[in-house]
Amino acid sequence: MSTHPMKTASHYLLLTAIALLCVFPFWWTVVTALSTEGNVFAFPPTFWPKAPSLRNFAEAMEVIPLWDFFRNSVIIAACTVLWKLALCSMAAYPLARLQFRGRRLVFGLILATLVLPSEVNFLVNFITVTKLSLVDTYTGVILPNIVTAVAILLLKQAFEEVPQDLIDAARVDGASEWTIFTRIMLPLIAPWLATVGILTAVEAWNEYIWPSIVMSKPSEFPLSVGVLYLRGTFGSSTRVIAAGTVITILPTLAAFLFTQRYFMRGMDGAVK
Numbered sequence: 001m002s003t004h005p006m007k008t009a010s011h012y013l014l015l016t017a018i019a020l021l022c023v024f025p026f027w028w029t030v031v032t033a034l035s036t037e038g039n040v041f042a043f044p045p046t047f048w049p050k051a052p053s054l055r056n057f058a059e060a061m062e063v064i065p066l067w068d069f070f071r072n073s074v075i076i077a078a079c080t081v082l083w084k085l086a087l088c089s090m091a092a093y094p095l096a097r098l099q100f101r102g103r104r105l106v107f108g109l110i111l112a113t114l115v116l117p118s119e120v121n122f123l124v125n126f127i128t129v130t131k132l133s134l135v136d137t138y139t140g141v142i143l144p145n146i147v148t149a150v151a152i153l154l155l156k157q158a159f160e161e162v163p164q165d166l167i168d169a170a171r172v173d174g175a176s177e178w179t180i181f182t183r184i185m186l187p188l189i190a191p192w193l194a195t196v197g198i199l200t201a202v203e204a205w206n207e208y209i210w211p212s213i214v215m216s217k218p219s220e221f222p223l224s225v226g227v228l229y230l231r232g233t234f235g236s237s238t239r240v241i242a243a244g245t246v247i248t249i250l251p252t253l254a255a256f257l258f259t260q261r262y263f264m265r266g267m268d269g270a271v272k
Contacts, residue, residue: 026249033057033243041238056243060230063240066247068219069226073205073251076141076222080204081197083146088196089189092152093181096159097167107156113149122213129214140214141222145204151196158192159185202252223248 027047033056034049060066094100095107125144134140162185170180186193208224215221218229227244230237 029242029245029249032239033246035239056239057247060227060240060244060247064226064229064244065219066223066226066244069221069223070247070251072138072220072226073222073224076138076207076211077201077204079138080142080145081200083142084148084151084200085193085197087147088151089155089186089193090181091147092155093159093185095152096156097185098177110149110152119209122210125210126213135214136217136220137214138220141207141211142204144210145200145207151200154192154196155189158189162188198256201255205252206248 028045031046031049034052034054035046036051036053036055038046038050091110095103121144129135129140129143132140134143166184167180170184175184205222206224207222208228211222212225215225218226227241227248230241230244
């Protein structure tokens, strides 16, 4: 009886330590962005801003077109989410519920792409985007990211969770496969769609390497790429760079906080 509370306490201590390790980099960035005095790289680090002010944020917004970068990121992230949900759900549904020759082979090939790092595809994707004259366009940034094996895998499992009797009843009533897909299946897997949407939005928002390869016009840079102009502009002004970084992170953090209920429901279903 006495070991159970100790075991529970040790679990909580471990989880608290992991949480602090995860939160510390973001908190240090916020403290640095709000501080106007003191040594940024002091050890032990400062856990509360010294002479707090929003001056660093204002300075970052004055020097670079931050709102233009923000708009570009919103467009890229929103289009990526919409296209990925549409295409990956249409790919996952037949793999989960329709019987056709080569279904296992197709699914196996999709899973095989998981072993390839995304960097391997950069050369092929860049050649494809160049041949299609999509360099320096939003489409060139969005196109390679609208279909992924992870999204198809999650949505396939979501479709498999729906009872087969429900689908059979709809077919008996004369519903077409498209009607079953759009009016029955998609509403039932809304938590999984939300999960894929959130993960996709965060990934698209934070993407740096691919947009920096495809884009060359600063006016079309997303926020993740454009904010790095602060490094060259200010040199050693770490506080202003931290302010730009916080501005980049806050939208995804807010989006997750408002949608975490759907995210956790979707992840719970994926684990099951």
